[in-house]
Amino acid sequence: MSATITPAGTRQPVPASSDRAGRLLRRSARPAAAALSGAMLFLSFPPRPLWWLALPAFALLGWSLYGRRPRAAFGLGYLAGLGFLLPLLVWTGEEVGAVPWLALAAVEALFVAAAGVGIAVVTRLPLWPVWAAAVWILGEGVRARVPFGGFPWGKIAFGQADGVFLPLAAVGGTPVLGFAVALCGFGLYETARRVHDHRRTGELPRGPLAAAALAVLVPVTAALAALPLLDDSAEDGTATVAAVQGNVPRLGLDFNAQRRAVLDNHAKRTEQLARDVAAGKVPQPDFVLWPENSSDLDPYRNGDARLVIDRAVRAIGAPTVIGAVLTPETGPLRNTLIAWEPEKGPVATYDKRHVQPFGEYIPMRPFVRLFSSDVDRVRRDFGPGGKVGVFDLSGTKVGLATCYEAAFDWAVRDTVTHGGRLISVPSNNATFGRSEMTYQQLAMSRVRAVEHSRAVVVPVTSGVSAIIRPDGTIVKQTRMFTPDALVAEVPLRSSLTPATRMGTLPEGALAALALGALGWAVRTRAKERRATAR
Incomplete structure (x- = not known):
C-alpha cells in the first residue's frame, strides 16, 4: 500500500480531456447565449403574453456582445438574429415551403448581425447601454427601408402590446418604444456586471453603477409618466x-x-x-x-x-x-x-x-x-x-x-x-x-x-x-x-x-445618437492604437 504526497500549494494536474471540455464550454457560451437571446425575443411576441422576456433577452445579448471584436460580434449578432427571426417568420413558408422562409430569415438576420457589431463597438464607451439601444433602433430603421421597401416585421415594439412600456408608443412611436425596451435590457446586464465586479474586486464605482441602474429605471418611469396619453375619450362623438x-x-x-x-x-x-x-x-x-x-x-x-x-x-x-x-x-x-x-x-x-x-x-x-x-x-x-x-x-x-x-x-x-x-x-x-x-x-x-x-x-x-x-x-x-x-x-x-406630430423625428434623433456613438468609439479606438504604437 502506497500514497502519493503532494507538496502544499501545488495543484493536481487537470486531465487533458477535462481541459478541452472546459475550453469548448467557454467558447460556446457566448454563441449559445446569443442564440438564446434571439429565441427569447421570439417568445416575447404574441400570441404569448410574455412581453417581459424581451428584457432578459437584451441583457443576455449585451453579455454576449460586450467587448467583442467586430468579426466575433457579427457572428454572435447573426446567431441572435436567426434565433429570433427563424421562428418568428416561419409563417412565410406556410404554403411555399422552407426555402423562401429560410432565405428571408437569413437575409433579415444580417441586419441584426450588423447591429451586433455596432453594439459591441459602443460597449467600450461610458453609458454604453444608451448607445447600444440606439444602435439597435438604427438597425431596425434600416431593415424597415431596404431592400425592396424594407421589412419591419419583428420590430421589438410590436411585441409590447401587453407590456408596461406601451404608453411610450404615443410619445415617439415604435422607435421610442423599442428603444426603451432595449435600453432597459442592456441596463439590466450592466447593473449585474457592476455588482459582479464589486463582489470580485471589492471596489464599487458608484457613478457607473448609478448610471446602469438609471438605464433600467428611466424607461420604466417614462412609461409610467406617459400613461395619461392613453386617452380613449370620444373627442368627436x-x-x-x-x-x-x-x-x-x-x-x-x-x-x-x-x-x-x-x-x-x-x-x-x-x-x-x-x-x-x-x-x-x-x-x-x-x-x-x-x-x-x-x-x-x-x-x-x-x-x-x-x-x-x-x-x-x-x-x-x-x-x-x-x-x-x-x-x-x-x-x-x-x-x-x-x-x-x-x-x-x-x-x-x-x-x-x-x-x-x-x-x-x-x-x-x-x-x-x-x-x-x-x-x-x-x-x-x-x-x-x-x-x-x-x-x-x-x-x-x-x-x-x-x-x-x-x-x-x-x-x-x-x-x-x-x-x-x-x-x-x-x-x-x-x-x-x-x-x-x-x-x-x-x-x-x-x-x-x-x-x-x-x-x-x-x-x-x-x-x-x-x-x-x-x-x-x-x-x-x-x-x-x-x-x-x-x-x-x-x-x-x-x-x-x-x-403623430413628430413623425420620423424621434427615429432620426436615435439614429443620429447611434451614429455619433459609433464615430466616438471608432475615434477613441484609433487614438488608443496610435498611443500603443508609440
Whole structure:
C-alpha cells in the first residue's frame, strides 16, 4: 500500500480531456447565449403574453456582445438574429415551403448581425447601454427601408402590446418604444456586471453603477409618466362600426380559386348581420368594413360580383368598404378598397400603396425562380397606389392601411395626419393558415392604436378580426376560420399624439445618437492604437 504526497500549494494536474471540455464550454457560451437571446425575443411576441422576456433577452445579448471584436460580434449578432427571426417568420413558408422562409430569415438576420457589431463597438464607451439601444433602433430603421421597401416585421415594439412600456408608443412611436425596451435590457446586464465586479474586486464605482441602474429605471418611469396619453375619450362623438369576417373556402395561396366563393361568404355574413339588426340583436352600424380581398372578382368588370355586393350593402343599409383585386386591361393589378354606398354604389377607392415583394409582386423574377417555382403563382404583378387612403363614411373619416402596410410607420401615420378619426386595417391572412402571423399583425394594430390615439378596426378574411380602442385594449375579436361579424361603438378622436406630430423625428434623433456613438468609439479606438504604437 502506497500514497502519493503532494507538496502544499501545488495543484493536481487537470486531465487533458477535462481541459478541452472546459475550453469548448467557454467558447460556446457566448454563441449559445446569443442564440438564446434571439429565441427569447421570439417568445416575447404574441400570441404569448410574455412581453417581459424581451428584457432578459437584451441583457443576455449585451453579455454576449460586450467587448467583442467586430468579426466575433457579427457572428454572435447573426446567431441572435436567426434565433429570433427563424421562428418568428416561419409563417412565410406556410404554403411555399422552407426555402423562401429560410432565405428571408437569413437575409433579415444580417441586419441584426450588423447591429451586433455596432453594439459591441459602443460597449467600450461610458453609458454604453444608451448607445447600444440606439444602435439597435438604427438597425431596425434600416431593415424597415431596404431592400425592396424594407421589412419591419419583428420590430421589438410590436411585441409590447401587453407590456408596461406601451404608453411610450404615443410619445415617439415604435422607435421610442423599442428603444426603451432595449435600453432597459442592456441596463439590466450592466447593473449585474457592476455588482459582479464589486463582489470580485471589492471596489464599487458608484457613478457607473448609478448610471446602469438609471438605464433600467428611466424607461420604466417614462412609461409610467406617459400613461395619461392613453386617452380613449370620444373627442368627436362615437361611431358604431361593424367588421365582417366571411371566411374562405380553403387555406393557402389558392384560397380564392373557387370563383366568387370568398365574395359570397362575405355577402352572406353581411346579410345575416342585416337580419340581426332588424331583429334587434345588434345595433345598426354607421358603416361596415370588409377585409382585404373579400371580393375575389373585380366588381368593375364582373356584373355578377357587382350585383352580389350591391345586394349585401343595400341589405345592411350602411356604407361598406369592400376589398377587391382590380384587373385592368393593361398594366399591373390593384389591391383596392372600395367605398360602396347603398344607393350610389362605388364612390371612392384606395389602392394599396406598399405592395408586398415576393407576395404581390416578384422582384428579380428569373433569379428567384431558380429557388422556387411558386413565384409563377403570381402571374401578374400588383402595382402600388399613390394617394393616402381616407374614406368619408357616414360623416366619419376613416384612415385605411391595408394589411402589410400596418407594419410601416409612415403608412399608418399618413392616414391620421390626413384627417382619419379612426383607422381600419383590412387584411387577408388565408395564405398563412393557422400560423402566428395573424396574432403578430393584431399586436401591430394595438400598438398603432396607442401610437396615434385612434380606435383601430381589423377586418380579416379568416381571423382574427378585432375592434381595438385607442388605449390598445381589444373590445371584441373573432375566432380563426369562423364566419362572424363584430359590432361595437368606438370613440372618434381628432387630437394628435406627440408621436403623430413628430413623425420620423424621434427615429432620426436615435439614429443620429447611434451614429455619433459609433464615430466616438471608432475615434477613441484609433487614438488608443496610435498611443500603443508609440
